[in-house]
Amino acid sequence: MGISIGFAAHAYTGPQANVAPKITYASRSQMLLVYWSTCPVAVVYSKSTDEVAAIARICERRNVPLVPFGAGSSVEGNFSSPHSGICVDFAQMDQIIQARPEDMDVTLQPGVNWVDLNNKIANAGLFVPLDPSPTAQIGGGMVATNCSGTKAMRYGTVEDWVINLTVVLADGRVIKTRRRPRKNCAGYNPTSLFVGAEGTLGMVTEVTLKLAPIPQxxxxxxxxxxxxxxxxxxxxxxxxxxxxxxxxxxxxxxxxxxxxxxxxxxxxxxxxxxxxxxxxxxxxxxxxxxxxxxxxxxxxxxxxxxxxxxxxxxxxxxxxxxxxxxxxxxxxxxxxxxxxxxxxxxxxxxxxxxxxxxxxxxxxxxxxxxxxxxxxxxxxxxxxxxxxxxxxxxxxxxxxxxxxxxxxxxxxMEGTVSGEHAIGIGKKDCLVDELGVETIDVMRGLENSLDPKQVAHHRNRLLHG
CATH class of the missing domain: 3.40.462.10 (FAD-linked oxidases, C-terminal domain)
Incomplete structure (x- = not known):
């Protein structure tokens, strides 16, 4: 690559970069067999919000595309890298930052697996009442695609359980979308912008979730x-x-x-x-x-x-x-x-x-x-x-x-082309038919205001011509 990211021990570049992503992509998502695409030139295993922000700043300065990667459980090419670039793998950001049973919420890093989380908090009589693929990571694909799973009938989707997010924007700025109460009407609701955005508006590095009581x-x-x-x-x-x-x-x-x-x-x-x-x-x-x-x-x-x-x-x-x-x-x-x-x-x-x-x-x-x-x-x-x-x-x-x-x-039938898989590259051509040109224009304006160089949202070409 010819760039220094300051923590090279966490990165695969050069000859290894041609191997690491292929192993990751192929082994983690056997379902992503239709939308195989160009591999990124480097895979960086971040460990903190500061590291993710540093990567974003470097990529933004050099116009290098960013590709966030969770557990690889998506099926619509959501984490594909059609323009190569840097893949930020969140596998090592797998810590539960703080569980608060008295408040029935938990703050964690994006690489935490939801099954592991539920096993760890079960003694408190609480759980995250979602049931997607057992391999899914909460802040990775679950938040990125607003997934749901088998329990959506009773408990809804991820967006119903997210209290706030810490997000690294394409230029390296770090924002926190809200404070921690369950009800909050202070200003716009930026949390909802990033849930389901598939990493195209920014990279989620912390998630605070509501918890539910385990049924009797x-x-x-x-x-x-x-x-x-x-x-x-x-x-x-x-x-x-x-x-x-x-x-x-x-x-x-x-x-x-x-x-x-x-x-x-x-x-x-x-x-x-x-x-x-x-x-x-x-x-x-x-x-x-x-x-x-x-x-x-x-x-x-x-x-x-x-x-x-x-x-x-x-x-x-x-x-x-x-x-x-x-x-x-x-x-x-x-x-x-x-x-x-x-x-x-x-x-x-x-x-x-x-x-x-x-x-x-x-x-x-x-x-x-x-x-x-x-x-x-x-x-x-x-x-x-x-x-x-x-x-x-x-x-x-x-x-x-x-x-x-x-x-x-x-x-x-007034339905949607994607109930829980999101759009990725597999369904982007259907988005105008579903939402209309005017709505797409609003989305385009939002993307360009947060990421004018198209570093993070480079994958979804539909929204910018």
């Missing part, structure tokens, strides 16, 4: 249906009923067949029906859960539900839910050698959910390839995942057509 009791139930439209319709009925489910997930027949064949021993032992299946998670008091289960049984009957399976013990709960939690990773490991995965998501108003899932499943079935539907239907959000041979241009074009038809359909 939990329950899990699983029920299959003869077709995916029945399953989706049953899900919509349960959502509108007002039952306080913690999670409501859907897996199609292909996903169920995959977990039957390739899942963990506990999952395979159950011999699942190879049919579209809903996974339900209950939480609250034991009395409330018993009442909710009774209501669910009544609500799903008109939708041709098969027998519903209820967990009878904590181990049962774990084993039943494991089929859903393992689905993505089992699918990746079952991928035939030489194939790639194209995974995407959309979200629509609840009244259109069953229709779009049914139509998307029909499109997937016509491909003649492995193409499945899975999703967080409790939040009106679902995913498709398709295997294809990258050497076969016909296959790739067919998969691309299905993906774009799904996004077009979502927009026609």
């Amino acid at each position: 009791d939990t329950g899990v139930a699983v029920v299959s249906f003869p077709c995916i439209r029945d399953a989706a319709s049953a899900a919509s009925t349960m959502i509108r009923s007002g039952i306080q489910l913690a999670a409501l997930e859907i897996m199609d027949d292909l996903q169920m067949q995959v977990v039957n064949k390739y899942g963990s021993e506990a999952v395979r032992r159950r011999k699942w029906q190879g049919e579209p299946t809903l996974f339900l998670k209950f939480s609250g008091t034991t009395k409330a859960i018993t009442s909710d289960i009774s209501r669910v049984v009544t609500l799903i009957k008109p939708h041709n539900a098969r027998d519903i399976i209820f967990a009878k013990s904590e181990k049962d709960e774990h084993d039943l839910w494991a089929a859903r939690k393992e689905a993505l990773f089992v699918m990746v490991s079952s991928r035939p050698e030489g194939t790639k995965i194209w995974s995407t998501d959309v979200a629509v108003p609840l009244s259109r959910l069953a229709e779009i899932i049914d139509l998307s499943k029909q499109d997937c079935s016509k491909l003649g390839l492995f193409a499945s539907v899975i999703g967080h239907v409790g939040g009106g959000n679902f995913h498709t995942a398709m295997f294809y041979d990258p050497k076969d241009s016909t296959q790739k074009a067919a998969v691309s057509k299905v993906v774009h038809a799904m996004m077009d359909r979502a927009l026609e």
Whole structure:
């Protein structure tokens, strides 16, 4: 590179820079196989806000693009580096700065894994009530994409739990977006600008999150249906009923067949029906859960539900839910050698959910390839995942057509092209169709005011011509 960053022990440059990013990108995100791009010329492993600010100042002076990197769990090319540049890897910024059980909040660095955090604060009877990929880092991809996961139906998305952020801007300035009370109406709300911005407005180096009490009791139930439209319709009925489910997930027949064949021993032992299946998670008091289960049984009957399976013990709960939690990773490991995965998501108003899932499943079935539907239907959000041979241009074009038809359909239904994956480079061409030119112009003005040299937001070319 020919530049000095003052703490070279944390950086890979020169020949190593050509190896380190490739290892990182390939090993951390098996799903990011569609949007492989140019590797950065150097990877810097920052350890503090001051170091991140120093990197930003150097890059801003020399017009070098910045690429923040968390755990690599994104699937839309969110951390891609199409113009090369410096990758700032937050893996070593993994400290819990201060947990405050009495205030029900915690301040931490961006590299903290949410599962590890919940394990460490469980003794205080508190948790972060989000449930994305187990590999996700809180201040990395979770804040950057405003992710959610299986519990969005009950607990919302990341933005609902962020109190404040410490952010390094593209020119190296450091800001704190708010103070620490849960309610705050002082001025604009800059916190919301950076949540979901994918690192294009600045790099998050500290996060303060609200915590929730761990529920007194939990329950899990699983029920299959003869077709995916029945399953989706049953899900919509349960959502509108007002039952306080913690999670409501859907897996199609292909996903169920995959977990039957390739899942963990506990999952395979159950011999699942190879049919579209809903996974339900209950939480609250034991009395409330018993009442909710009774209501669910009544609500799903008109939708041709098969027998519903209820967990009878904590181990049962774990084993039943494991089929859903393992689905993505089992699918990746079952991928035939030489194939790639194209995974995407959309979200629509609840009244259109069953229709779009049914139509998307029909499109997937016509491909003649492995193409499945899975999703967080409790939040009106679902995913498709398709295997294809990258050497076969016909296959790739067919998969691309299905993906774009799904996004077009979502927009026609007043939905969004991205329920939780954000935009990355994979969906940037759809953003004008969703938001309109005037809204994009406002976003462009915001980006240029914070980063006039396009050091941080260089990846999202859509917003600047």
